Amino acid sequence: MMAAQESTWLLLLFEDLLQLAEFPIPDILIRVPYPFQWGAPTFDAGEAFAMMAASFVALVEAEIWIAPATLLNLNAIWSTGTFLAVARYASATPMPPSILSRGIGWQGIGILFSGIFGTGNGSSVSVENGGLLAMTRVGSRRVVQISAGFMIFFSILGKFGAVFASIPAPIIAALYCLFFGYVGSGGLSLLQFCNLNNFKIKFILGFSVFMGLSIPQYFNEYTAINGFGPVHTGARWFNDMINVPFSSEAFVAGSLAMFLDVTLHGKDNATKRERGMHLWEKFKSFKKDARSEEFYALPFNLNKFFPSV
DSSP states (O other): OGGGGHHHHHHHHHHHHHHHHTSOOOOOSBOOOOTTTTOSOOOOHHHHHHHHHHHHHHHHOOSOOOOOSHHHHOOOOOOHHHHHHHHHHTTOOOOOHHHHHHHHHHHHHHHHHHHHTTOSSOOOOOHHHHHHHHHHTOOOHHHHHHHHHHHHHHHHBHHHHHHHHTSOHHHHHHHHHHHHHHHHHHHHGGGGGSOTTOHHHHHHHHHHHHHHHHHHHHHHHHHHHHSSOSOOOSOHHHHHHHHHHHTOHHHHHHHHHHHHHHHHSOSSHHHHHHHTGGGGGGGSSGGGSTTHHHHHOOGGGGGGTSOOO
């Protein structure tokens, strides 16, 4: 899936990196970032619309987006799929909508601070960490907190961070094959709650997967050959709003499957059971299941200030 957006965003990323390269970075051992270290922020309405489209796509996908450095270097990195996969591999109950919204909201605050401090990318849900959780079967929140401390430490002490940055690319690629495979299988495992003998469900599944592979393939090949997407107008922001979503396999397949699932099925109880909807009813609210407090309560008694519904 990551290759689907490369043709659209890599040129923008390279432009931003060339701009950042004009700022000399001193060769010092300790470097503490400070707000607006690369200059005053800029805002472009066209880029804002393009980023809205990218954010909408990233809500569906489970991957990292690297967006242009405009708009305070904000990233559209809201990976709903990884949230759900992590909850599943951590043996937690299905995630209530309020918990998912809370996670996306906190992530947005992190992205805002990333833009203020001028990072090259924003705060993200790491698909690799989701796969690592599945492989190690360690779902402790304490591990994440300790890892965050190490990340802060190595980001300030650049010489130590360079040791990890020097890991050969083939090793990283091999780990990606494992981690992304685990997260992908976590999503596919949710199909067990549907009645796969139902022909409507078979049609929705097969048609959405096929179109999810075909349409982005056309958009990506068109972009690779012509240097621009099928939608090519004078407004780049409008081009990105159309080309970026339809270049994503996950977005096309997921959106089409959701549309067909809602429109083709009836509203009776038998149909809901075939779709597996009855299994999720008790998890629509945080308070309907007693185990929600165990899995999704915030540390340091922060639930008093950020209650879940």
